[in-house]
Amino acid sequence: MTSSLGLLLMGAAAVVLVAFSIKPRKQEERDVLTRRLSGKSGKDETGDIREKARQSVTSKMMEKVAPLAMRPVMPKNGAEMTQLRMKLAAAGFRAPNAPSIFLASKTVVGILCAVGVAIYTIYRGAEIHNILGMAIFGAALGFMAPNMWLSSGMKKRGGKITEGLPDALDLMVISVESGLALDGALQRVGDELCNVHVELSEEFQIATRESQMGIPRAEALSNLADRTRVPEVKSLVAVVNQAEKFGTSIARALRNQASALRVKRRQAAEERAQKVAVKLMLPLILFIFPAIFVVLVGPAAMRMYNMTKTSSLF
Helix, strand or coil: CHHHHHHHHHHHHHHHHHHHHCCCCHHHHHHHHHHHHCCCCCCCHHHHHHHHHHCCHHHHHHHHHHHHHHHHHCCCCHHHHHHHHHHHHHHCCCCCCHHHHHHHHHHHHHHHHHHHHHHHHHHCCCCHHHHHHHHHHHHHHHHHHHHHHHHHHHHHHHHHHHHHHHHHHHHHHHHHHCCCCHHHHHHHHHHHCCCCCHHHHHHHHHHHHHHHCCCCHHHHHHHHHHHHCCHHHHHHHHHHHHHHHHCCCHHHHHHHHHHHHHHHHHHHHHHHHHHHHHHCHHHHHHHHHHHHHHHHHHHHHHHHHHHHHHHHHC
């Protein structure tokens, strides 16, 4: 039992190290973007200290352990690895070693869950076949847990991007109508929204940096849509590319897109409000209606019972 407990603690420590290693350093990423957009190519003293601190004992250990742990779940080809990188980028994890650590975490969490469930079933005094079955179930659950966590992170980050998109479009309309080009408007919006909508600001700054590196604007915007995996962003990119292709007013297209997004968001809020009555039916039937029934019918039932008992005596 002591050895099993020690193995469980080692597995828990490994999971904590994995989670800490893949945690995004948003402030560092913003500092790098600010430095590169301002034209500073060299690193200052603070950047050197941060770079040295990043090479910690935890990172070195994870670099050695990750290849061994990710071998059972390694993607079959480069296309699957590319899809995994895109999903991690959509969730906000753009580190070079993020796919390796994510794949390694699946193996580590699966083993940890299997060991934990096995220890619990042994402590409860279960039979051997039940222990094996529950351990396999725990391993499968732990193996799928990182995928569910990644899907939740993608959905959460996509919701934040969708929430800030109408405000970004309004700023883009103002910037374009004031005389800025579309690239300048993207850069201005990315700088202005860095304290309000951080995720959307980061994506705009990356698209601006890609344009400054020589990538065509249409390709940079397409990369923006692929990274975010948000339907509203894909629609915005399609509208902008179409406006540039046919020579129509970009400001008018952006204004119409912002209005459509606000209408869509209002309709989604009304839809959620209409679903509230249906969702309240189950707790009303199970918890509230029985209590109301007891309060209203209870005294009358007790009175009828007493009257029946009294009449039976006579």
